[in-house]
Amino acid sequence: MLKIAFFDTKPYDKEIFEVLNKDYGFEITYFEERLSDKTVKLTEGFDVVSIFVQDKAPSFVVNKLYEYGVKLIALRCAGYNNVNFKAAQGKVHVVHVPAYSPHAIAEFTMSMMLTLNRKIHKSHNRTKDLNFSLSGLLGFDMYQKTVGVIGTGKIAKILIKILKGFECNVIAYDIYPDNNSAKELGFSYVPLNTLFKESDIITLHCPLTKDTEYIISEKSINKMKDGVMIVNTGRGKLINSKDLIEGLKEHKIGSAALDVYEEEDKYFYEDFSVEGVNDDILSRLITFPNVLITSHQAYFTKEALNNIATTTFNSITQFDEGKPLKNEIAYICDENGCAIKKVN
Structure with a gap:
């Protein structure tokens, strides 16, 4: 029996x-x-280690896992940037959960757009104090607004369907465009600079790689429309938070909705309501009335948790029975680093 x-x-x-x-x-x-x-010492004597988004498996940890006899890292998430694949190569298999609930994340992304735009969170807090004023709650129609989608995987395609239901104009950027889906769903691919220039709302759904890290920064923000809304339910380091703050202060960015944050591993999923947070950037972002921050909860539905558990156990079973690992992350490493060849 495998020990996990x-x-x-x-x-x-x-x-x-x-x-x-x-x-x-x-x-x-x-x-x-x-x-x-x-904490890696705790893994001694186990066959499999299962980790989540805030766990860290750099080279030291991976080498220790191998030394302790761990043969499989089973990620309970889609992202894999917290694993050092160069250290894992030839030693430890790595599997993940590629799509635990794309509907959950797409629906949550849409809810963030609507909440931020129509100030629903502010209105809710006001009425608790018996303040029924509409001052400062003005929003805009989603109808015919241009939404720029960066990354067009499973989550983004579901979101695009939802956006088309609001009769939005959807443009997208992806290094691997899916032209058949674009035709079927009624959106168009454009160069990234065009997306920055034309979008009223920009939403991020691309993986975090060396090419996408800080894809939203001072340089790209300067190309955007005044008053643009930025939504991130992907990975925290897709946005340079310092540059985001400057864009908000200068009113270049009209609003931002963040379910992820680049230093979230220190705080997200934990309760700091008593001791507070020692992060000046996060504290500053929370003070903006036009910034909506949630604690990496876009995936958090009953269906998603069940899919995570089922997929994780199925991968471990495949490994135990010596079968091909359906959800293994295929990669190749050389002296320049590692490149992902295929992510199922």
């Missing part, structure tokens, strides 16, 4: 996995701690 170590486990994770494990019968140990160079 789960890291960064929350009560809702354990509840879902424990129910499903009745059908799989794995020997699981749940750790609340996140995987890091300080």
Whole structure:
């Protein structure tokens, strides 16, 4: 029987996995701690390590996992930028959950746009204090607004369908354009600079790579329309937060909705309501009345958690039975680093 170590486990994770494990019968140990160079010692004696978005598996950790006999890293998420693949090559297999619920994230993205635009969160807080004034709550029609979508994977395609239901004009950028989907869904691919220039709303759905890191920065913000709305439910480092703040201060950016933050691993999923946060940038962003921040919860639905658990257990079962790993991340490494060849 495989022994599995789960890291960064929350009560809702354990509840879902424990129910499903009745059908799989794995020997699981749940750790609340996140995987890091300080906690990797806990993995000694395990066959599989399962981690989430805030866990860290740099070269030191990966090498220790291999030394301790760990043969598989099972990511309970789609993202994989927290694993050092060069260290893992030839030593440890890496699988992920490519699509736990693209509908959940697409729907949440749309809800962030609507909430931010129509100031629903501000109105809700006002009425609790019996303030029924409409001053400062003016929004705009989504109808015929141009929405620029960066990255057109499964999540983005579902979002585009939703946006077309609002009769938005959708333009998109992707290094691998899907022209058949563009024709079917009624959107058009444009160069990235054109997207920056023409979009009333920009929403990010691309993976975090060396090419997309800080794709939203001072340089790109200067190309945008005055008053643009920026929405990020992808990865925190797609946006340079300091440049975002400057854009907000100068009123170049009209509003921003962030479900992710570049330094979120220090705070997201935890309660800091008493001690506060020691992050000047995050604290500054929270003070803006035209910024909506949530705690990386776009994926957080019952369906998504069930899909995460099922996909993770299926991958571990495939590994245990010596079958091809359907959700293994294929990559190639050389002296210049690693490149992802295929992500299922």
